Amino acid sequence: MRLRSTVVMLAVAALVIAGAVTVVARATTAEVAATSFAFGAPVEDDGADCPVALPGSLTANSKLPDPFTKLDGARVSAKSDWRCRRAEIKKLAETYVYGEKPGKPASVTGTVSNTGITVNVTQNGRSSGFSASVQLPSGSGPFPAVVVLGGSGADTATIRATGAAVIDFDPLEVGREGTPRNAKQGAFYSLYGSSSSSGVLAAWAWGVSRIIDVIEQSGGSILKADAMGVTGCSRYGKGAFAVGAFDQRIALTMPIESGSAGVPVFRQAPGESGVQPLSSAYEEQPWLGDAFGSFTSDPTELPVDTHEMVAMVAPRGLFIMENPHIDWLGARSGSVAALAGAEVYKALGAADNITYSSDIQDGDHCASRPEWRTPLQQNIQKFLLRTGSAPGAFRISYSKAGNLAEWRDWQTPTLSDADPVRPPDQRAAAGVH
Template sequence: MITKLGRSRTRVTVVVLAVTALTLTASWLVAPADTARATARLAAVSPVEDEGADCPTPDPGSTTANSRLPDPFRKPDGSRITTKADWRCQRAATKQLAQRYVYGDKPAKPQTVSGTVSNTSITVNVAHNGRSASFSASVQLPSSGTAPYPAVVVLGGFGADTATIRAAGAAVISYDPLAVGREGTPRNNKQGAFYTIYGSSSSSGLLVAWAWGVSRIIDVIEQSGGGILRADATGVTGCSRYGKGAFVTGAFDQRIALTMPIESGSAGSPIFRGIPGESGSQPLSSAYGEQPWLGDAFGSYTGNPANLPVDTHQTVAMVAPRGLFIMDNPHIDWLAARSSSVAALAGAEVYRALGAGDNITYWSDVQDGTHCAARSEWRTPLQQHIQKFLHRTGSSAGVFRISSRKAGSLPEWRDWQTPVLADSPTTPAPTTPAPTTPAPTTPPPPTTPPPTTPAPTTPPPSTPPPSGACTASVSVDQWTGGFVATVRVTAGPAPVNGWTVAMTLPSGVSVTNAWNTQRSGSSGAVTFSNVTYNGSISAGGSTEFGFQGTGTAGTLSPTCTAG
C-alpha cells in the first residue's frame, strides 16, 4: 500500500498510518518478489461463497469486556495464527462471531437457485424447505469491451458512479435490496424474499438479507454459462444504508472481487467502540432502532460495545485479501468517518500480514460534503480498482487518504501487534492466474453525471439570487420512515456574513440530528443558522449543512436570510 498526503484547498489532509507508535516496515511499502507472488495467489477471487465452511468454529463462550479492538489474529483457543494458510479458518471463526453478535446468520446457498441472465435483466428464483421466493435486477452493459463482462452490483441504485463503472468496461447490475429485506418492518415481522424463505421472525438483520440476495444473483450468473457476465469478476457498491449493505455483502461472499462501500456510517464500517466517543455520530442505539439493519442480538450491546468480542475492523479483514475501496465523507459528523478510518487502518494490518497491503484503499479526503455525491476525487481510483480487480489488467497500489477533519489513530485502539505470517504450501492457488503485464488504466471520461438516487431531489434554483441576499436549496435522501437532507446556502453578488435558513416541515416529520449548523425547533417551523466557521460566504460562494429526520420529507421549501 502506498500512503499519500492529500491536500485540499481549505485543510491539509493527514494520513494517519504512522503516528508515533505505528511504524511502516519496508515490506509494507515495497513487496519483495516472494511476497508479491504470495499476494498474487491470495488476491484471486474464490470459486465458492465461503471457503471456510468446513473449519471448526467452537463456541467462544463467555467474553471479557475490552475497550481496545479485539486482536484479529487471535484464534478461539487464545493462540495466534502463524501462517497465511491459517487465515482461511481464522476468517471462518471471525465470521461466526460477526454473525452471532452483530449481523445474524447468513444461510448457505438454498436447496434450489435458478434464474436467467440477459443483456437487460437477471431473474432469481429460490426454493428451500418447501418455501419459494423470487426477485430480479436490471442490467446495463458497459459502453466498451466485449462479452462476457465483469459487473458491479449497485445496491438501491445508490453507490459508486455508474457512468464511470460502465466507461471502465464493467456492467452495472441495479439490485433493489428492499425486495429481499424490506425496511420499515418490526424485528418480529421482517418482510422480503429472504424472510419468506427463512421466516419473518428470523434474528438476521437486513444487511445479511441484502448480502444473501447478492449471493443468489452470483449463483444465477454462475449457472448462466458466462456468455454475458463473468461470475468470477463481480464487484459490489452502495452508499449510506446501501453502503452498509455493500460492506457486509463483500465481507460475507468470497466470490466478490471488489467491495466498495460509501459513507456507510453507524452499522457500516465505523468501529462500534469508537462511535460513542465521536461527537455528532449516529449513536449505536439509533442505528439499531432506526431499521432492523443489524441482527437482533446486537441490541444487547448498543450501550456497551466494549463487551463485543468482535468489531468492524474484523469485518474489513473478512474481505482480505480481495479488493476493498472504502469511501467516506468527513463533512457530516453523523457518518462517523473517524471511527471508519480506524476500522480501515486496523483491518489493513490483516491485509499487510497476508502480503496484500496493495489491495485496500481508504479515501475520505474530499471537498464536497454532499451526502453520496459523485466526487471527482474518486473517479480515477474507481477506474483503477475496476481494472485491477475485475479486469485483472491493472497494478495500481492501494492508498490511504484520510481527511484531517476525521483522522483516527490506530495506536489508541490496539494493544496487539501485527505478526509476520509465514508462507505455506497449503495456501490455495488462484482460480484465475494473475497477469504478468499490466494494461494501462482507462482514462476518466470528460464528464460524470451524478448517480441515480432512490428518492427525487430538489435542484438548486436556476435564477441568481439578488444582491446582498442568500438562497437555499435542499436535496433529500428519503427511505421508509426517515431521510437525510442536505441544504446548500448560496450568496448573491455580495458577500454574506451570517445566514439563517427557515423551513416548515410537513406534519409527522421531526428533526433528530443536524450538522454544520445551529438548529432551533425540531418540527413544524424550524430554523437553521450558521456556526462560527461557515457564516462568511464570498460573493457567489456557498456552504452546506445537513440534518436527519423521521417521517416523509416530501418537498421542502427553505428560505434564506443574510446577516
C-alpha cells in the same frame, strides 16, 4: 477550503495515525501474486469446513479485538491459518452483529440477459424470487460486473466507461426496511421466516450471493461470475460492506459513507462527537441482527468489531470511501477500522489491495466526487479487468483521522509464507504447489 489530508501509499509504506505516519514494509509483487483469492474466491465461503467453537462467556475489552488471536487463544502464525481464523470471525459477526447469512439454498435458478437477471430460490418447501437490471458497457462481453445496491454507490458512468457492467439491485426486495423485528419481509424472510433473527444487511448480502449463483450457472456469455464487485452508499454502503465481507467471490468491495452499522468501529462510536449512536442505528431499521441489541449501550463486550469485517475481505480488493464533513457518518471511527483491518492485509502480503479515501471537498451525502474517480478506475482495472496494478493508498482527512494506537494492544505478526487460504485440493486445482 480544501481539507488537509495525509496520503498513504501502501506500496511505498505508510499508515496515518492522527497526523503521524507509521512506516510498514511494502508487499512485494511476488507476495501479492502468491496471495490466493486476491481476485475473488471460487466459492462463497472458503472456510465453511473449519470447526468453530464460540466462547462460553464474553469479557469486556475496551480495545479492538486482536484479529490474529484465535478463539482458543493461539495466535495466527502462518498465512495458511487465516482461512480458519476468518471462519471464526465470520461466525462471531453472524452471532453477535448481523445474524446468520445462510448459504446457497437447495435450489437456485434464474436467467441472465443483456438487460436483467432473475433469481428463483427454494428451501424447505418455501420459494421466493427477485430480480435486478443490467447495464452493459460498450464492447463485447463477457463483462465483469459491479452490483450497485439501491441505485446509490460508486459512479456508474465511470464503472461502465472503465469496462464493467452495472447490476442495479433493489435490496428491499430481499429485506424490506420499515418492518418490526418480529415481522420482517422480503424474499429472504419468505424462505427463513419473518421472525428470523438475521438483520436486513445479512439478507441483502444473501441476495447478492444468489445473483452470483445465477451468473455462475448462466455459462458466462454475458457476465463473468469470477469478476464481481459491489458498491453502495449510506444504508446501501452498510449493505455493500456486508456483501463483500461474507461472499469471497466478490473481488472488489466499495462501501461509501456507510456510517454506524457499516465500516466505523463500534467501540469508538460512543466517544466520537456527533456520530449516530449505536442504539439509533439498531433501532432506525432492522439492519443489524437481533442479538446486537445487547451491545448498543456498551460495545466493549463484543468479541468482534468492524476492523475484523474489513479483515474478512482480505486479501481481496477493498476501496472504502467516507465523508468527513458529516459527523453523523463517523468517518474517524471508519478510519480506525480501515487502519486496523489493513494490518491483516499487510500480514497476508496484500497491503496494496486496500484503498481508503476521506479527503474530499464536497460534503454532500452520497455525491459523485472527482477525488474518487481515478482510484475507482484503478480498482476496477486491477481487480475486475485484471489489467492494472496500481497500489492501494490511504488518503485520510486530518479532520477525521483516527489514532489506531489508542485502540489496539496487539501487534501485527510476520506470517510464514504458506498459501494463505486454499486447502490442498484447491491448491492443486489452481496449480499451486
